[in-house]
Amino acid sequence: MEVSKVRNEYSLSQFKVEGLLGSGAYGVVQKCVNTETGQVFAMKIIEKNKVIEKSMEEQVKREVLTQLKVKHRNLVRLHYYFEDSSQIYCLLEYADRGQLFAYLKTTGAQPEPMAARFFLDTGSGVAYLHQLRVAHRDLKPENVLLFGEELTAKVGDFGWCAEVASEKRLTFCGTLDYVSPEMLFGEPHDQGVDLWALGVLLFELLTGKAPFSMPSKKETMDKICAVDFTFDVRISPGAEELIRGLLLRESSRRMPLQQVLRHKWCDGFEAPVELAVGDLFFES
Incomplete structure (x- = not known):
């Protein structure tokens, strides 16, 4: 379920998980740190099998592509995403003051x-x-x-x-x-x-x-x-x-x-x- 092609700015090996921020129907959101720069992110991890079970492939694709496109100071920014055979990883701005x-x-x-x-x-x-x-x-x-x-x-x-x-x-x-x-x-x-x-x-x-x-x-x-x-x-x-x-x-x-x-x-x-x-x- 490939979403898009983007240039290689990050790799998963750069990030260390520091805790769970939340969970939902299709996966979890984790706090993670770039071990090379110290920058903190929120990593949304979407389970592909759960998406496919609910026939939500197009909806998830729309979500990722829309958030990659929007750039506004009052919208949470999606910096990058990764994808493998079982999961989609969305690298998001970390909200240090929560919901x-x-x-x-x-x-x-x-x-x-x-x-x-x-x-x-x-x-x-x-x-x-x-x-x-x-x-x-x-x-x-x-x-x-x-x-x-x-x-x-x-x-x-x-x-x-x-x-x-x-x-x-x-x-x-x-x-x-x-x-x-x-x-x-x-x-x-x-x-x-x-x-x-x-x-x-x-x-x-x-x-x-x-x-x-x-x-x-x-x-x-x-x-x-x-x-x-x-x-x-x-x-x-x-x-x-x-x-x-x-x-x-x-x-x-x-x-x-x-x-x-x-x-x-x-x-x-x-x-x-x-x-x-x-x-x-x-x-x-």
């Missing part, structure tokens, strides 16, 4: 300036993907990673990403608390699912919980489909306007992402609001 999910679990609801920074970092990365006509389709705090003392947020895990340039998609994917109504209704979807997820994320950043979360899956699904949410804590009018502009039943009515990133609520917060998306590329 946003773990950070929120420890700290709870965020002050608005910090919530704005996390939200705008995430939105900026998503805006770059949308410029490439790619939908992430699985935005959630577990897939937003934090870097450095300033806690820069970067979107990772491109396992459900898809190009939506010519036609909408029908595959059901994502995590229930963040899934959009059109997904639950089985309707075709596009980048609008990411706008919905950004609205859910901002709500959770500011209140400490997802807006539609209920004890049972059916109750959660019913609330999502009805767009039934309330604010149990006081938030500023600007933040509420943003959330209500993103959490709309009709995808086409959701606030455009460039308008989101320049919303008045963002004024005064330390985040890349005055952006032209193309300015945020890494140099190859």
Whole structure:
């Protein structure tokens, strides 16, 4: 299941495993160190037999090729990948401050300036993907990673990403608390699912919980489909306007992402609001 041809910059023998960072349906993510340079990476190891069992070859290929292509300061960078007969190894940026999910679990609801920074970092990365006509389709705090003392947020895990340039998609994917109504209704979807997820994320950043979360899956699904949410804590009018502009039943009515990133609520917060998306590329 060869993904692509890339020039030989690294070899597996250069890396020493230092611990397990996480595991998933198709493999594990390990912390590793380049023994020649001391640089730390996250190594995602995908088991080919598990991918083949689930008929996910094309999805995994899309994930790797998309992450090799994207170069943006708010997207986790895939530096290189290796492949042998049984596994694919993806050499990723190491998030030294872990997942946003773990950070929120420890700290709870965020002050608005910090919530704005996390939200705008995430939105900026998503805006770059949308410029490439790619939908992430699985935005959630577990897939937003934090870097450095300033806690820069970067979107990772491109396992459900898809190009939506010519036609909408029908595959059901994502995590229930963040899934959009059109997904639950089985309707075709596009980048609008990411706008919905950004609205859910901002709500959770500011209140400490997802807006539609209920004890049972059916109750959660019913609330999502009805767009039934309330604010149990006081938030500023600007933040509420943003959330209500993103959490709309009709995808086409959701606030455009460039308008989101320049919303008045963002004024005064330390985040890349005055952006032209193309300015945020890494140099190859």
